[in-house]
Amino acid sequence: MPLLSLQYENRLLSKLSEEDISLLGPIRRVELAPHNLLERAHRPLDYVYFIERGFASVLSEAAADSSIEVGLIGPEGMTGLAVVHGVETTPFSTFVQSGGAAFRVEAERLRAAQAQSPHLQGLLMRYARAFAIQVSSTASANGTLLLEQRLARWLLMVADRAGDSFQVTHEFLAAMLSVRRPGVTRALQDLESRGLIRAMRGMVAIADRQGLVAYTKGAYGLAEEEYRALINDYPQR
Amino acid sequence: MPLLSLQYENRLLSKLSEEDISLLGPIRRVELAPHNLLERAHRPLDYVYFIERGFASVLSEAAADSSIEVGLIGPEGMTGLAVVHGVETTPFSTFVQSGGAAFRVEAERLRAAQAQSPHLQGLLMRYARAFAIQVSSTASANGTLLLEQRLARWLLMVADRAGDSFQVTHEFLAAMLSVRRPGVTRALQDLESRGLIRAMRGMVAIADRQGLVAYTKGAYGLAEEEYRALINDYPQR
């Protein structure tokens, strides 16, 4: 009999035993439609989502008018880290960027499960750490990189979660990076002229992954390496 | 008999009972000299530090040549959150910016104490959350603010940890914000001309705290509010 856990595309759930999964209670598979809000800033979190397909963005609206993405979550992770830390609310919003599916778990249930299973607790702690490192890298990238490099990093991060070609508009990219839309157009043209990507209407495809990585001059890779060390190397059970 | 915990200026330690403190084992008070490295990137963490006076910076050196500060830790917190998450290393360096003192706890001991005391565990989880929010705010600030506003935010964060006037050079500020040094000179002049600070050789003093806060247009305040909600409101024990 195959392990139930192999049914999960989510990298976190796939690390859990049937027992741990059952601790999560009635976990329901839900469809994620683009623009779905999975968390609203300052509202209590009722559910966390272990993403199976698609991805979501964590958005900071700190500075009055200008919002910006601070984190990206796909099948490698989960939304609702506040719950993992035992907290009821978060100051950020999380919304679905690219539709897909997820397993939804009640916040209370997750908390109880953490208390019961050290293995689950350990895994979630490590993911929280991995995500914190991703956000730190974003802080670093936002402070030190040019737009083209920030864009390259973003495209790579999305490719990791949604495959090498995906739908996205310049407008949307501009919102995530908090830059002007025409700036994105130019930056994409530049990346394309270097043969690193192919840009079509409403869509971008990675053409030369290695080249893109090199182009970010180290801004992409560290967080991803840490994720591997933290999660992939965590014992299956 | 007064509570032992009242002896601690560190906001986290001051929330702990004598029992919880004793779980931390031989905690040693150490002096923090400027430029002391409390954590080295990719090296195992042997100790965590609960800061009593002074403050430390978490530095990302992701992008090859350019390093940048991603987090600030003073008497409100602790270094070594990797340990709290059950991880042995961190990809960042943490160094003392402003000398002072701290209580040093063995990493192993902290881990064991977390397992034994739900109260301690809860507190550290909440601090980890507060710090993550701080880093997210930095990501947001780095992506959306002008230098002067980033500077204003940084000065406020330091003032919270080291008092309203503190020593710092333009060179140093430039390194933290990852900008040119003359840019800092100009930005400080601008803040001073608005009557928000007073800048002297090797030193800055906050003159109009409220004005400074207003000047950051919301970039300062959110993380601090969250800290209060997470830590100050956590039950004493």
Add this chain to the structure above:
DNA sequence: GAACTACTGTGCAGAACCGCACATAAACCG
């Protein structure tokens, strides 16, 4: 296939910041 609605491309003046270079000034040291 015409009208409409995204989405993408382009241009231009100006602000913000960089890179480099150098001038001034305060503190320190012998």
Add this chain to the structure above:
DNA sequence: CGGTTTATGTGCGGTTCTGCACAGTAGTTC
């Protein structure tokens, strides 16, 4: 107290990005 070090102030050309404005083009709808 004169020399050295450290810190701050200034200038200038160039690049990146903004803000604003508008043109083109691909899809969609009826």
